[in-house]
Amino acid sequence: MVLTSAISRKLLSGNSGRGHRTGVSTNSSERHVGVIASQLTQLQARCLLAAIAFWAVASVITLPSLLMFGLLIIPTWATAEAAFFIWYCVIYRRLNAQPVPHRPPSHINPRDVFDRFIRDRAAMSQYLDIKDMISKWHWDMPISELTRDNVADLLCYGFYYRSRQQMIDEGMGHIPDQLVSELETAWDVQFRVGPYVPRPLMRHLWEPVRCFYRPLFFYMGVEVLIALKHVMLLAAGFRPHLCRGLRYYTYGLPDDAVTTIATSRTATSMKRGNSGGKSGDGADAPVLFLHGVGLGVLPYLNFLLRLSSLGRPAVAVEVRHLSMRLCTEVPEEDEIVERIAGALQRHGVRQVHVVAHSYGTFMASRLVHLHRPLVASLTLLDPVCFIMFSGKLIYNFVYRNPLQGASALTWFVARDLAHSVSVSRRFYWSLLNLWPDQLPEHTLVALSAQDELVPVPEVLIMLRECPGVRVRVHDGHRHADFVKDFPEQIKMVQMVAELIEQATETVTTTSTITETKTIVTTATAGGTSDSASDLPVIMGTAESVFANRCCDGRVRRQKRKIGSTPPGQSQQHHHNHHVNQSNHNHQLTSHVRSDSASSYDAAYTPGSAADGAGAAECAAECAAESR
DSSP states (O other): OHHHHHHHHHHHHGGGGSOOOEEEEETTEEEEESOOHHHHHHHHHHHHHHHHHHHHHHHHHHHHHHHHHHHHHHHHHHHHHHHHHHHHHHHHHHHHSOOSSOSSOTTSOHHHHHHHHHHTHHHHTTTOOHHHHHHHHTTTOOGGGOBHHHHHHHHIIIIISSOHHHHHHTTOTTHHHHHHHHHHHHHTOOOBOOOOOOOOOOOGGGSOOOOOOOOHHHHHHHHHHHHHHHHHHHHHTOEEEEETTEEEEEESOOSSHHHHHHHHHHHHTSOGGGOOOOTTSGGGOOEEEEOOSSSTTGGGHHHHHHHTTSSSOEEEEEOGGGTTOOOSOOOOHHHHHHHHHHHHHHTTOOOEEEEEETTHHHHHHHHHHHOGGGEEEEEEESOTTSSGGGSHHHIIIIIOOGGGTOOHHHHHHHTSHHHHHHHHSSOOHHHHOOOGGGSOSSEEEEEETTOSSSOHHHHHHHHTTOTTEEEEEETTOOTTGGGGOHHHHHHHHHHHHHHHHHHHHHHHHHHHHHHHHHHHHHHHHHOOHHHHHHHHHHHHHHHHHHHHHHHHHHHHTOOOOOOOOOTTHHHHHHSOEEEOHHHHHHHHHHHHHHTTOOOOOOOOOOOOHHHHHHHHHHHHHHHHHHO
């Protein structure tokens, strides 16, 4: 229905359904930035035809079976449901069990995150009230009723993932009081001293998993929808792959690294100026899409098709335990990220443009932490990975129900067994939280003003410290509303395309400067008259590149107040931009910030060598599976 509606709107609106075009003049040729309309229409038509064929075949098979075996189906189904209920109880008991130990790996130092609260107090105090935060974690109990010991309970749980008794047993009994004292000094607050009275605390990691039983019939229906999605993606030209149990789809990528290496060797034998085109290099880096909880990739199908129509390869990861499917295991985010990195390495991909939504932003966050060189640009939609310590996400996703004002759809999705386990077991906020100084240089953040999971006002204030981050706010949306808002999808994909274009231009500029320096060094060392005569031309080229780079940098450093785009302004700005390189950069940056934003080139910490080894091991296992 989603694709049918999308295609109908395109046909009815004629040219209005086309992606916005932005022309860039490069080497006397015009380059398109945005969705390729003809390619998008073709992909949507293929998916629509595949969906019609799927339901036709399903009807032909199902209806006669019901007529022939109708009387037998009812008792058989009742028996199957009873057996499934017993199996479900066994699986729940196993997944509900507390991991031992239930905390991050031992090499992770809890002090690292706590020290941020001390070191960055000046910046964090602009969007965080420390007393209000502590009160929320204690179920909105007034701070005046909490003592230093209660605060110590929260700090032990939140940073060390231990109780105070466990801290004492492990020889760290002096640390809780020390943490409270440091917090009081840094934030200029005083907590009441008094007799210790245990207070209720949101300890979702130590509490039973909150979910409700769903019959076998429900999961059979989910599998039918997953099969429908699979058929539609195959019809659109996507290729399915499996890496250590992780399903992902590629569009426009070679099957494995062998093909990429062969292509690379062929390209190397050509002229130096014609190099590029490897799927891992900046110019052709694929788009990596990471979905949120729900039905996997299926709800995002129209959005994914648009991303796949940007004229570059695409990779869509589908995580089983985030798709309301039957699961006997729920891996940590780090395990998923290593599988993703291994899969990319298998295809010879060196960089990707990450687009993540909701729960997928946790995986994007860990990808930035563990494999920073992989991320050429980062787009976060409804990012739940920001300011996780506020307590809003945990309260609304884990505890709140529709009778308390929660979205019925969010509550229904959150109470799935695998979804609930994913946020209640081995869910370590201190690892998943993405801090502003960890954001890549090219980052886009899209927020929904009515989001019940993301603390939007606080995130906006936090991002003011990151002028390089482009921010978009939709005033009327709740969490994940963009999935059903096709006009908003058009704007979002266009902004992603422009972000990718800027990241690609940066990579290309850097590559050109590096190559120019190499040529100059060779010419100087050779000392021939030909090389010497070429030197002024080479230096002129380098100066031109540096001048353009500096100009782009000045444009990016311009600050603009966070706000929303007036209706119609964004679309009008995108059309008919066939301009030269510098004008394009200026207009592109102005457009992004007009949708609300400010920007700065954030620092980052590259991933460790051990992380790369894990990805290499995963890539080897993926290759073995494919064989």
